[in-house]
Amino acid sequence: xxxxxxxxxxxxxxTEKGIPRTTAGTLALIGDLKQMSPKWLRGTSxxxxxxxxxxxxxxxxxxxxxxxxxHAAIRDEEIYAPVVDYSRAYPNGxxxxxGEVNYAQLKSGVITVQGKQVPTGSLSSxxxxxxxxxxxxxxxxxxxxxxxxxxxxxxxxxSGITFKWLRERPIA
Amino acid sequence: MAKRRIVLTxxxxxxxxxxxxxxxxxxxxxxxxxxxxVSPKEEGRxxxxxxxxxxxxxxxxxxxxxxxxxxxxxxxxIRWLEERCTHCTVCVPICPTKAITVDRDKMRVSFDKxxxxxxxxCVPICPxxxxxxxx
Ligand code: SF4
Ligand code: SF4
Numbered sequence: 302x303x304x305x306x307x308x309x310x311x312x313x314x315x316t317e318k319g320i321p322r323t324t325a326g327t328l329a330l331i332g333d334l335k336q337m338s339p340k341w342l343r344g345t346s347x348x349x350x351x352x353x354x355x356x357x358x359x360x361x362x363x364x365x366x367x368x369x370x371x372h373a374a375i376r377d378e379e380i381y382a383p384v385v386d387y388s389r390a391y392p393n394g395x396x397x398x399x400g401e402v403n404y405a406q407l408k409s410g411v412i413t414v415q416g417k418q419v420p421t422g423s424l425s426s427x428x429x430x431x432x433x434x435x436x437x438x439x440x441x442x443x444x445x446x447x448x449x450x451x452x453x454x455x456x457x458x459x460s461g462i463t464f465k466w467l468r469e470r471p472i473a
Numbered sequence: 474m475a476k477r478r479i480v481l482t483x484x485x486x487x488x489x490x491x492x493x494x495x496x497x498x499x500x501x502x503x504x505x506x507x508x509x510x511v512s513p514k515e516e517g518r519x520x521x522x523x524x525x526x527x528x529x530x531x532x533x534x535x536x537x538x539x540x541x542x543x544x545x546x547x548x549x550x551i552r553w554l555e556e557r558c559t560h561c562t563v564c565v566p567i568c569p570t571k572a573i574t575v576d577r578d579k580m581r582v583s584f585d586k587x588x589x590x591x592x593x594x595c596v597p598i599c600p601x602x603x604x605x606x607x608x
Contacts, residue, residue: 343559345600355559355600410565410577420566424600427580428560 302360304329305455310464319372322381322401326455330358341433349387357429359437363448377405384414394466475527477534478507478547483517487540493521500533501525507547507590520547520591551591553584557603564595564604 306327314322334342341357364370383398390397402412407421440446456462483492488511496502502525510518523530537544553573560582564573572588573595575581584604595604 343601346602347600348597353600357559408577408580410575422561422563422566423580424561424563426559426561428582431580 302328303331305462308464309456309462311456311458311460312463315458316379316381318375318379320375320379320381323383328360328455330356341429357426357433359433361437361441361446361448377408378403380404382407384412394468474524475530476522476524477530478522479520479534480545480547481517481519481521481537482543482545483519484541485515485517487542488515488517490540492537492540492542493519495536496523496533500529500536502529502533508592547591551586551589552605552607553586554603554605555584557601558582558599559601559603561600563600564598567594567598569594 306329308324309327310325311321313325316322343355345353345355347353362369362373364373381401381403384400384402385391385398389395400414402414406412407423408427409421411418411420413419437446483490493504493506496504502523505522505524506519507522508518508520512518523533525533534544560575560580562575562580562582565575565582569592570588570590572585572590574583574585576583591606593606596606
């Protein structure tokens, strides 16, 4: 883990506990491609969006104090996500949201948006995330995984970093 | 009672023939049409589920073959490539027959070929190309 990612956007609205209500933190990572497995790194194609590189990583969180523990013990119902219309609002650059739901609701398979029942799918894989977490846990238990000292902390809420929209300029 | 899910390919000379009518009327078979398509080359493709007595079913299939209709089992046409699937669950809400379902506890997906009608809705949705349908 070398730095924050290009879409790192820490200063978004947060809940009382400090959990972001929309996409916020991203990471820049370095790894040796030749040692990677297609189990965790895969070229993907998302209809209507484009090609993507889908990466599954495991990040150990050392529990050094109560504050870290509190943040690591967040439950699905405490994590919120905005409901965005990708057919109209998003491609036109409107920040309008249709509502807010939590991850427990999303994982149940249906959410209610403006009185309507809408089925949900995840896109990122919980099954794979659990698999990675178990592998990492095993490495740590066997003493095969070590932490390095951080060089510098990631930019946080006080950094002043904000997200810049890339507006499409029509060709006249 | 026997049941078969099959894909029929009709040459252009047969596309205006009431073949399903004969399967029902002359062979006493229940015909459930899952999908139908006539291609620009005027070739007909029909995906059906036939049910009836084993002897009627065999006679009906024989009738189709004698007419020159190509009969293939449906099972060959749908493949969920489990090793490619990451259990991302994106295909789950789009499947009209619940052929793809999630174990919500494990968040793992499973595919029930019996329920799949090969509508192909999940094919462009899957980011990992884990479902292949050859129709
Ligand atoms: S082809 Fe249609 S019925 Fe079959 S699994 Fe995909 S969405 Fe479901
Ligand atoms: S969309 Fe593809 S990868 Fe995701 S659960 Fe369905 S079959 Fe698996």
